[in-house]
Amino acid sequence: MTQGPQKKSLLRLPHLAMLAVSALIASSAFHSASATDEDIWPALEKDIFGTRTVVEDTSAVTLEAPYRADDAALVPLTVRIPAHMADHVNKLTLVIDQNPAPVVGDFTFGPAAGSGERVIETRVRVDMYSNVRAIVETDDGRLLMATKFVKAAGGCSAPALKDTDAALADAGRMQIRHLAGEATAAAAGQRMGQVMIRHPQYSGLQLNQVTGYYIPAKFLRSIDVTRGGERVFRVEGGISLSEDPNIRFTYASGTDDTIEVTAEDTDGRTFTGRAEPKGS
Amino acid sequence: MTRNRPPFTYPSFNDLPPRRSHAFPLGRMDRRALLTAASSLSALLLLPAGLRPGRAESAARPSPHPFVDQIAPDVFAHRGEVAVATRDNAGDHANMGFIVGREAVAVIDTGGSAKVGARLHEAVRAVTDLPIRYVINTHMHPDHVLGNAAFEADGTTFVGHHKIARGLASRAERYLAVYEQDLGPEAFAGTKVVIPTQLIEAPTTLDLGGREIALTPHPTAHTDNDLTVRDSQTGTVFLGDLVFAEHIPTIDGSILGWMAVLDTLAAEPADRVVPGHGPSSMGWPDASKPIRHYLQVIADEVRKMIADNRTLSEATQSVGLSEKDAWELFDAYHGRNVSAAFAELEWE
Numbered sequence A: 001m002t003q004g005p006q007k008k009s010l011l012r013l014p015h016l017a018m019l020a021v022s023a024l025i026a027s028s029a030f031h032s033a034s035a036t037d038e039d040i041w042p043a044l045e046k047d048i049f050g051t052r053t054v055v056e057d058t059s060a061v062t063l064e065a066p067y068r069a070d071d072a073a074l075v076p077l078t079v080r081i082p083a084h085m086a087d088h089v090n091k092l093t094l095v096i097d098q099n100p101a102p103v104v105g106d107f108t109f110g111p112a113a114g115s116g117e118r119v120i121e122t123r124v125r126v127d128m129y130s131n132v133r134a135i136v137e138t139d140d141g142r143l144l145m146a147t148k149f150v151k152a153a154g155g156c157s158a159p160a161l162k163d164t165d166a167a168l169a170d171a172g173r174m175q176i177r178h179l180a181g182e183a184t185a186a187a188a189g190q191r192m193g194q195v196m197i198r199h200p201q202y203s204g205l206q207l208n209q210v211t212g213y214y215i216p217a218k219f220l221r222s223i224d225v226t227r228g229g230e231r232v233f234r235v236e237g238g239i240s241l242s243e244d245p246n247i248r249f250t251y252a253s254g255t256d257d258t259i260e261v262t263a264e265d266t267d268g269r270t271f272t273g274r275a276e277p278k279g280s
Numbered sequence B: 001m002t003r004n005r006p007p008f009t010y011p012s013f014n015d016l017p018p019r020r021s022h023a024f025p026l027g028r029m030d031r032r033a034l035l036t037a038a039s040s041l042s043a044l045l046l047l048p049a050g051l052r053p054g055r056a057e058s059a060a061r062p063s064p065h066p067f068v069d070q071i072a073p074d075v076f077a078h079r080g081e082v083a084v085a086t087r088d089n090a091g092d093h094a095n096m097g098f099i100v101g102r103e104a105v106a107v108i109d110t111g112g113s114a115k116v117g118a119r120l121h122e123a124v125r126a127v128t129d130l131p132i133r134y135v136i137n138t139h140m141h142p143d144h145v146l147g148n149a150a151f152e153a154d155g156t157t158f159v160g161h162h163k164i165a166r167g168l169a170s171r172a173e174r175y176l177a178v179y180e181q182d183l184g185p186e187a188f189a190g191t192k193v194v195i196p197t198q199l200i201e202a203p204t205t206l207d208l209g210g211r212e213i214a215l216t217p218h219p220t221a222h223t224d225n226d227l228t229v230r231d232s233q234t235g236t237v238f239l240g241d242l243v244f245a246e247h248i249p250t251i252d253g254s255i256l257g258w259m260a261v262l263d264t265l266a267a268e269p270a271d272r273v274v275p276g277h278g279p280s281s282m283g284w285p286d287a288s289k290p291i292r293h294y295l296q297v298i299a300d301e302v303r304k305m306i307a308d309n310r311t312l313s314e315a316t317q318s319v320g321l322s323e324k325d326a327w328e329l330f331d332a333y334h335g336r337n338v339s340a341a342f343a344e345l346e347w348e
Helices: A003-011 A015-020 A041-049 A164-169 B030-038 B039-043 B056-060 B116-127 B148-154 B163-189 B257-264 B286-308 B312-318 B321-326 B330-345
Strands: A054-056 A063-064 A075-081 A089-096 A101-108 A119-125 A130-138 A143-149 A174-178 A191-199 A220-226 A231-237 A244-250 A259-265 A270-275 B069-073 B075-078 B097-101 B106-107 B134-136 B159-161 B198-200 B204-207 B212-217 B229-233 B234-245 B272-277
Touching: A015 B069, A041 A089, A041 A130, A063 A130, A063 A143, A075 A089, A075 A130, A089 A119, A101 A119, A174 A259, A174 A270, A191 A220, A191 A270, A220 A244, A231 A244, A231 B330, B069 B272, B075 B116, B097 B116, B106 B116, B116 B148, B134 B148, B159 B163, B159 B286, B234 B257, B257 B286, B257 B330, B286 B312, B286 B321, B286 B330, B312 B330, B321 B330
Parallel strands: A054 A143, B106 B134, B134 B159, B159 B198, B234 B272
Antiparallel strands: A063 A075, A075 A119, A089 A101, A089 A130, A101 A231, A119 A244, A130 A143, A174 A191, A191 A244, A220 A231, A220 A259, A259 A270, B069 B075, B075 B097, B097 B106, B204 B212, B212 B229, B229 B234
16 A cells, blocks of 8 residues: 555544544554564654563463454454463453554453463454564563564555445444354363454544545443453453454353344443243 | 467357447548457458457457457457556456447556556557447456546446445555555556446446447445446446456455356356456356356365364465465465455354
């Protein structure tokens, strides 16, 4: 992707959209250099984690991402936290260096996340060739990271909506699935679930040339997932989460495996859903 | 890239209805009339090289300009390169054409740059001096609309599906940026987005003077703004990208919607169709079969993956590979098609 239009989009963000996303936009994202020109991670690291140091450690966390994305607005990511770390990890942050809003989301895990291998799988927008990072925070305060380079472009500024009317009419519709028998969750007591929420996830970076205005940002601010009333995770997210947010996750099976989901968007609308386990 | 399918057989024109007399009004001797009058083979061979038909298949009906084939009486179509946009093709990588009536011309799609649009404009002017009353865009994609600017000076009305304005407006900036990069400054020069203003919500007939063309807006299929154009006089249908030939289809709307629209269209007879990519003229409904099959294979295999709790990334690596040899540009678009189909079908 060329730099020109990208930079222009950011600079011409209308006031409202700017306000809505400003909290999520790290100042270093306004660098005009491309991914290959300059490593912006040191500046980002400081913006996101302050003076704390992030250490690359793939024995603590791994990240799977396609080297070349099929669709920049729908790039699948899988984060795995091995069983020996799971008990010690409370937080996971996903970062896409070159995105206008580099922090995809902050996950906070609860007791129902369990102690077997922990898996989080979701889909993100990638706006230009970029490093993608998964950073876990351990209970003794260490920040450990896995990094993958992804070739994709235009995921944030391109309208992902293939059918705008259908997407808007359907916003908030939720599907929650228990993925029984999922091989990746074979560890003792761990199950796999999936939550899908219809939402256009407007990035605030999409220009409507008829009106000359950017479509205001409108996206899911948070998603809370519980199992039997106990937290599996809460994610606070931004515009880098793809349209129709979709998260697969491991959870610890308990006496009540009902999964409940509450999501809130930037308009303050709340969406809820619940799913009883299969066959119960 | 090598072709691995037999050459396409062009439909015969022998069974066309006789030309109506008003096709050649007395006193109007434009270049089209002159050239059509000189249509015996010997006369054709005497034409300068640039005016001979570009392809053997179209020798049955001479075209006065090498850029287009005359696929039916006064219906012309250009075969775009089956390729992505490059400096070499200057954005000439989609089919387009025009229909000439007694009083006016309708252009259908304009190519991927102002330069390509200008070539089509030149071809129109080699055929007739009649005004270009309409430029009809079959959908919002840049390879079909970025040549619109070449027709602006004619006072032409730009026509499209009622959802094309919103779709194109929200993508315009990005389309221009990508094409500027892919074509380079020289080929891209003068290119801009011209958004249709006559928006079609229900089937509509446009009159070119003794020649009616029927416009049909479709529900979400290839995109959410697909429009087809039927020339009632010759039974020729410009399908836009609702049909791809040779070039792998690209899903930017709804795979299920697309299959349904293809089924509807396949039940409506046509003497010939112009697909959005591939040959400039094809038989119907045969032209719909390979793409309908491709979409069905993707849908069936993606549904199986979803039922088995497989993931999006697993699907993009394994679905539809049996179709690989049937299409050009498979590697460029197939993964994205599977990705789009997966995101749609997992909500079933």
